[in-house]
Amino acid sequence: MRLGVLDVGSNTVHLLAVDAHRGARPLPAYSYKAALRLAELLDEGGAIGEEGVERLVNTIGEALEAAEDKGCEDVMAFATSAVRDATNADHVLTRVREETGADLQVLSGEDEARLTFLAARRWFGWSAGKLLLLDIGGGSLEIAYGIDEDPDAAVSLPLGAGRLTAAHLPGDPPDVQDVRALRRHVRARIGRSVGEFARFGPPDHVVGTSKTFRQLARIAGAARSADGLYVQRELSRTSLEEWVPKLASMTAEQRAGLPGVSADRATQLLAGALVAEAAMDLFDVSTLEIGPWALREGVILRRLDRLPPS
Template sequence: MRLGVLDVGSNTVHLLVVDAHPGARPLPAHSHKAELRLAELLDERGAIAPDGVERLIGTVREALQAAEDKGCEEVLPFATSAVREATNADAVLARVKDETGVDLQVLTGEEEARLTFLAARRWFGWSAGKLLLLDIGGGSLEVAYGIDEDPDTAVSLPLGAGRLTSGWLPGDPADSADVKALRRHLRAQIARTVGEFSRFGRPDHVVATSKTFKQLARIAGAPGSGDGLYVQRVLSRKSLEEWVPRLAAMTVPERAALPGVSEGRAPQLLAGALVAEGAMDLLGVEELEICPWALREGVILRRLDHLPEE
């Protein structure tokens, strides 16, 4: 069957269309993406501004049309931290449903982490042993650990690259005092959760998902997307520690000129690098491997698991 998964995230609204059936890997058929940056469209009360709501409704309509054009039998719509934490979330969700017919399911941070973990487990398989997963989104950082498909523990922290950039790094290039303050803040947040994971022992394999980690691995020398989906891509803490001060000294246009870094993501790359560095350091990770599958694939896999057998 052809499924669409509609991901209303903090940075983008992304429709992923796949051909899938139980027991087989989902095959991407189409991708429709719009950079909405909901996390940056909040007013002083933490509500999504009227203009942001209108843009969201228009973007959802466009995604639905794309899903229909591509022959999707079902669309799985969900929203993450930007909508979840908006003070007017209920009103926004009602407007979207009234005007588009889409009932956005708001995932909790823990659900995000668990579904992303499922995708990583399916990608790497049982031979990967105990997995530690890291995912940096626009609004939050997810960490999960376990040996099965459902992790033993999963947490979500408000340490997304977009959120931190808008709240802590207003300058271009970033002010060194702001960078130090952000580094101190995020490390204190991460340190509170370390005990949740250390009690389970060292993982056999550490993996990371998200555009942020992919871009950090790319600028640190990992193969580009043109080399294919199945090429191993790794990121070491040593390389990351060398890149953080370089990124801090760059302007946004200079970051956008780096290999694999998009213009839209360049402003957030420094904050994302600081989160990645802090998480790897405090969790004792020397090297991690990039996983091509993430939350959207986890949502699809969970749906396939609940389809009746033919």
């Protein structure tokens, strides 16, 4: 069957259509993506402005039309931190439902972490042992740890690259003092959660998912996305520590010229790098592997698990 998953994230609205059935690997068939950067459209009161809501409604409508054109039998639509944290979330969800027919399910931060962990576990398998997952989105950082498919611990922190950039790094390039202040803020926030995971012992394998980790690995020398899903890609803390001051000295336009960095993500790459560096340092991670599957795949896998046996 062909399934669609519509992910309304803090950076993008992304429709992924896959051909799948229970017990099989879902095969990507079509992808539609639009950059809205909702995390940066929140006003001072924490609401998504009417212009942002209008753009969101139109984009979801276009994505649903694409899903219909591509033969999706069902579309699972969900929203993450940008909508979840908006003070006018109910208004946004009502507008979307009334004007597009999509009933967006708002995932909790812990649900995000658990579903992304499931995707990483299925990709890397049982041989990965105790798995530590780090995922940096536009609005939040998800951390999960465990040896089974359901993690023993999972948290979501308000440390997304888009959210932090909008709130803490107004300059281009950013002011040195702003970067230092953000570094302290990020490390203090992650530091409060380290103890919750430390009691389980060190992980056997550490995985980083999300566009931020992929871009950081790419500028540090990892293979291109065009080389395929099965090429191993890693990011070392040493490389990241070398790149953070370089990124801090660059303008967004200069960062967009780096290999693998898209123009729409260049502005927030520094904030993402500060979060990645802090997480790897505080969790004592020397190297992590980039995981190609993340939240969307986790949603699909959970849906397939609930299908009756064929």
